[in-house]
Amino acid sequence: MKTFISLDVNGRKHQLAVDTRAKLTDLLRDELRLTGTHVGCGTGSCGACTVLLNGRTVKACCVLAADVDGQQVTTIEGLSEPGELSPLQQRFVEHHGLQCGYCTPGMVLSAHQLLADNPTPTEADIRHAIAGNLCRCTGYQNIVKAIVAASEQQ
Amino acid sequence: MIAGEFEFFAPKTLAEALTLLHTHHSGCRLLAGGMTLVPVMTLGLAQPGVIVSLNHVSGLDGVEDRGTTLRLGAMTRHATVGSHPLILEHAPLLAAAARAIGDVQVRHRGTLGGSLAHAEPAADYLCATATLGARFLLQKHGGERWLSADAFFVDVMTTALAPDELLSAIEIPKQAAGSGYAHQRLRRVEGAFPTVLAAAQIAPRGGPARLGLGGVAPRPVVLDIGEVLGNGVTPAALDEIGTRAFDAARHALADLNGSTDYRRAMARVCARRAVAAAADMLAPGGR
């Protein structure tokens, strides 16, 4: 079954007929080809699919596409211009805050949310803020360092 | 992509939502934060024919001061419950429960009503709302009723909600100024559901004192501990409270997080810690 929705993704307006069975991850990746939003578990546990919905981080694999009618979504592609990196993304590169990169878009968006809410987080604040994002590679230390560096340079 | 086909409705008013529920009640599921329902549908463990989203219904979220109580809309998200000034002032135990749930993303999307309706025995809100003496407003097309926590929570993941009813609001009595409270939970890792939890709410000057336990029975357990604390929060009183918690947990379900014996032992530990921490918050000589 299809349902019509309109939504704003990274500042661009879209009007689409979506399958009611589609999740926000399917809509972003398959319809809009914004493949920066990753899918790890598909069931709310890993945070790879993290996006901003109306300015707050959510797990897009737990949101139905039909349910975002009239809403505003920001994905990792919306944090910087194509070919450029935001200062926060740049700190991830400098501090080796990623290895395979699978968790990175979600991790960066969670860090982005944290710094928007609390520009001077402690290390404990940072670890709490990324608790919903699993990384199988880095051991988290360099991710925390990258976020500390980003907060210091704001 | 979810495998099974279903119809999707996103009503804008409560009346529309109730009419949809009335028309489609068999095979219809309400969608709140989706933090439980969407994963369960993704795994094929639930295959509703109709989904009615509450995310666009106006007036179902927010916190209202009603004099001696606070009224919280069922769609109030965990992040709001955890930080709202009225809740922090009059029912900080509930705010502490909300802040302990899952992770940031879960707290942004998940709702008070969704968690209570799902009624997972170890969920943070079950223990907190039962301990606080909350009442639950169930509405359907052409009717409504208020239930106590005791009547609302029926069994593991089972509430008194009929298929054509929705939980629209939760009323929490304001707690006396100067009360002590604690939300003590044992969990495997950050972001995990608690294995056992204990919530203590102690009024000053010999007022009511309650201890709630979660994850130790199919429904939240609430013990009146006012009498036990009659001579203050003495070591003997804490021992007695630990024993009562241990007894209350005798039929605790065993699962991957812990056996019945483990849960009983941890109920004792969490109960003692919760009561001691709540008592510490009372002004000196406050009990």
Ligand SMILES: Cc1cc2nc3c(=O)[nH]c(=O)nc-3n(C[C@H](O)[C@H](O)[C@H](O)COP(=O)(O)OP(=O)(O)OC[C@H]3O[C@@H](n4cnc5c(N)ncnc54)[C@H](O)[C@@H]3O)c2cc1C
């Ligand atoms: C990674 C992760 C970690 C978590 N950790 C915790 C934790 O530590 N502690 C904890 O307590 N919870 C935890 N949860 C669960 C979380 O709190 C969910 O938000 C909650 O269980 C369901 O709320 P929801 O609003 O998302 O409801 P949904 O998933 O939308 O709905 C859940 C059920 O309730 C029904 N329902 C929803 N709203 C209503 C209503 N108003 N009236 C009647 N029925 C309704 C739905 O039909 C469905 O059956 C976690 C979840 C995840 C994904």
Ligand code: FES
């Ligand atoms: S893919 Fe959404 S949380 Fe894992």
Ligand code: FES
């Ligand atoms: S960099 Fe590989 S999962 Fe995090």
